[in-house]
Amino acid sequence: MKVLVIGGCGFIGSHIVDALRSRGLSLRILDRSPERFRAALPGVDYVLHDLTRSPVPDAALQGVDVVVHLASTMVPATSNSDPAADIAENLIPTVRLLEAMRRQGTRRLVFLSSGGTVYGVPQRDPIAEDHPLNPISSYGIVKLAVEKYLHMEQALHGLSYVALRASNPYGPRQGRTGVQGVIGTYLWRHARQEPIEVWGDGSVVRDFLHVGDLADLCVRAVLSDQTGVFNAGSGEGTSIREVVEVIGRIVGREAEPVFRPGRSFDVPRVVLDVTRAQEAFGWRCRTALAPGIEETWGWVRQQAGL
Amino acid sequence: MKVLVIGGCGFIGSHIVDALRSRGLSLRILDRSPERFRAALPGVDYVLHDLTRSPVPDAALQGVDVVVHLASTMVPATSNSDPAADIAENLIPTVRLLEAMRRQGTRRLVFLSSGGTVYGVPQRDPIAEDHPLNPISSYGIVKLAVEKYLHMEQALHGLSYVALRASNPYGPRQGRTGVQGVIGTYLWRHARQEPIEVWGDGSVVRDFLHVGDLADLCVRAVLSDQTGVFNAGSGEGTSIREVVEVIGRIVGREAEPVFRPGRSFDVPRVVLDVTRAQEAFGWRCRTALAPGIEETWGWVRQQAGL
Numbered sequence: 001m002k003v004l005v006i007g008g009c010g011f012i013g014s015h016i017v018d019a020l021r022s023r024g025l026s027l028r029i030l031d032r033s034p035e036r037f038r039a040a041l042p043g044v045d046y047v048l049h050d051l052t053r054s055p056v057p058d059a060a061l062q063g064v065d066v067v068v069h070l071a072s073t074m075v076p077a078t079s080n081s082d083p084a085a086d087i088a089e090n091l092i093p094t095v096r097l098l099e100a101m102r103r104q105g106t107r108r109l110v111f112l113s114s115g116g117t118v119y120g121v122p123q124r125d126p127i128a129e130d131h132p133l134n135p136i137s138s139y140g141i142v143k144l145a146v147e148k149y150l151h152m153e154q155a156l157h158g159l160s161y162v163a164l165r166a167s168n169p170y171g172p173r174q175g176r177t178g179v180q181g182v183i184g185t186y187l188w189r190h191a192r193q194e195p196i197e198v199w200g201d202g203s204v205v206r207d208f209l210h211v212g213d214l215a216d217l218c219v220r221a222v223l224s225d226q227t228g229v230f231n232a233g234s235g236e237g238t239s240i241r242e243v244v245e246v247i248g249r250i251v252g253r254e255a256e257p258v259f260r261p262g263r264s265f266d267v268p269r270v271v272l273d274v275t276r277a278q279e280a281f282g283w284r285c286r287t288a289l290a291p292g293i294e295e296t297w298g299w300v301r302q303q304a305g306l
Numbered sequence: 307m308k309v310l311v312i313g314g315c316g317f318i319g320s321h322i323v324d325a326l327r328s329r330g331l332s333l334r335i336l337d338r339s340p341e342r343f344r345a346a347l348p349g350v351d352y353v354l355h356d357l358t359r360s361p362v363p364d365a366a367l368q369g370v371d372v373v374v375h376l377a378s379t380m381v382p383a384t385s386n387s388d389p390a391a392d393i394a395e396n397l398i399p400t401v402r403l404l405e406a407m408r409r410q411g412t413r414r415l416v417f418l419s420s421g422g423t424v425y426g427v428p429q430r431d432p433i434a435e436d437h438p439l440n441p442i443s444s445y446g447i448v449k450l451a452v453e454k455y456l457h458m459e460q461a462l463h464g465l466s467y468v469a470l471r472a473s474n475p476y477g478p479r480q481g482r483t484g485v486q487g488v489i490g491t492y493l494w495r496h497a498r499q500e501p502i503e504v505w506g507d508g509s510v511v512r513d514f515l516h517v518g519d520l521a522d523l524c525v526r527a528v529l530s531d532q533t534g535v536f537n538a539g540s541g542e543g544t545s546i547r548e549v550v551e552v553i554g555r556i557v558g559r560e561a562e563p564v565f566r567p568g569r570s571f572d573v574p575r576v577v578l579d580v581t582r583a584q585e586a587f588g589w590r591c592r593t594a595l596a597p598g599i600e601e602t603w604g605w606v607r608q609q610a611g612l
Contacts, residue, residue, distance in 0.1 A: 095389040
């Protein structure tokens with residue numbers, strides 16, 4: 001089986017690639033830049049290509065049985081500054097990908113959607129997949145629109161797909177730029193002796209998922225014939241304040257957080273009900289938050305030369 | 307009160323403009339071309355502008371209290387041939403419109419959504435607004451995505467909006483090109499002594515709404531402070547076969563329809579539950595199908611010089 005991983009050089013992609021390789025699958029990666037923290041992997045076929053500039057080349061899909069599509073140019077904050085760019089860079093390339101897959105006869109797709117944004121302000125806790133879908137970020141609307149195009153492609157042209165509505169993934173190789181997730185951001189700030197910033201009062205609750213668990217779920221989705229939309233989270237809620245405390249204990253550095261004004265598009269609490277994914281894929285989240293952060297801290301220290 | 311009608315020179319737009327004028331409202335129309343069947347209306351301010359080429363000019367919004375947005379470059383059939391173009395031409399210009407309205411302080415919008423496509427294959431009959439949203443046309447997905455951006459703009463920036471999920475509008479000034487609605491298409495074909503074509507076996511059921519009733523509802527939405535999503539239909543289902551028969555009786559021409567293969571994106575039956583719009587706006591659909599078709603036939607005959 002040959003798998004094309006679009007966005008396979010990113011934080012999440014690199015872990016999915018590792019998990020797919022460990023199963024002995026044949027791999028092609030399409031990304032606009034190489035991996036940031038590692039050299040090219042032996043035996044993997046790389047296609048350097050920017051989907052925001054031109055559609056996926058048919059050649060990249062040749063011989064491919066399953067596509068895993070993780071690429072995104074946005075995070076929620078940036079998407080709301082320029083929704084038109086979000087649509088142009090993420091929605092349009094994805095519908096073009098679906099057309100190219102149809103032309104090439106590639107009929108299986110695993111898409112990374114967003115459990116943290118597609119639901120909007122939660123009306124239930126935890127959130128199951130049938131919760132109303134009222135995003136308050138462009139990021140969430142674009143992810144939702146892609147899900148709708150996947151459904152349409154299935155209904156009209158027989159696509160088999162899984163959309164994983166991921167919560168907040170964290171782990172080694174998460175970017176240090178401060179937009180890709182609070183755990184990575186805080187660990188890097190500790191490594192550099194910088195202050196820890198919190199949007200709002202720290203009461204915001206998120207469902208943090210170790211990237212290795214997400215990669216495991218993704219590989220199970222690639223190898224199964226299940227179809228539809230699945231939450232992908234730990235099922236446990238942790239407040240930002242608790243994250244700050246756990247991290248403080250692990251890194252052994254006192255750092256009273258600096259509180260910044262809350263952001264309008266941050267919903268107060270997102271904890272996912274992951275029963276559907278557990279039952280469909282026999283999957284369990286295995287890495288608890290503290291050991292997961294400890295492992296990530298080990299990687300950050302190594303990167304920072306500490 | 308000043309109203310900007312985007313798409314005000316189109317079939318539906320021209321009727322909404324008439325209804326708004328009869329209430330004495332100050333009107334500006336933005337469209338990419340003038341009205342096809344009438345001369346410019348006295349006292350109306352026209353802006354010829356193509357939203358697919360550049361965003362709505364801020365000047366077009368100056369002094370405007372309410373925007374009515376009806377413009378679309380697509381119908382369901384064309385949207386599925388090129389979803390990327392549908393997104394680029396309809397979704398992106400609409401999110402840019404929302405940004406321009408925010409800059410200009412215009413905080414009320416009535417948007418024409420699509421009751422015939424946003425729900426996908428009906429699971430209930432009639433369809434209320436809380437029915438699942440699984441479109442099988444790009445047209446429906448783009449309309450739905452716009453609704454989601456309206457919700458986001460309301461949640462984050464205080465937009466007040468009404469989205470009217472219209473069923474199948476018909477009436478005078480409907481285009482004759484054969485894509486804009488089956489009643490207009492059939493009447494024009496009768497006028498030209500052409501055969502009547504039916505996609506599928508004629509059992510497809512739609513909810514036909516006289517454009518005057520839709521315009522009445524739209525004006526009520528403009529003048530109210532209600533907000534949210536509302537079905538806009540007659541609440542009655544009529545099969546294509548019945549439409550063919552009613553039209554045959556009215557035009558007095560025998561024409562056995564030519565049956566063509568069904569189209570994959572046509573759902574079998576769409577009849578809207580319009581209770582919400584009736585209660586919110588004190589609105590009722592007043593024109594029954596046969597008299598509505600008779601009126602439309604009168605207009606087609608006049609246009610065709612019969």
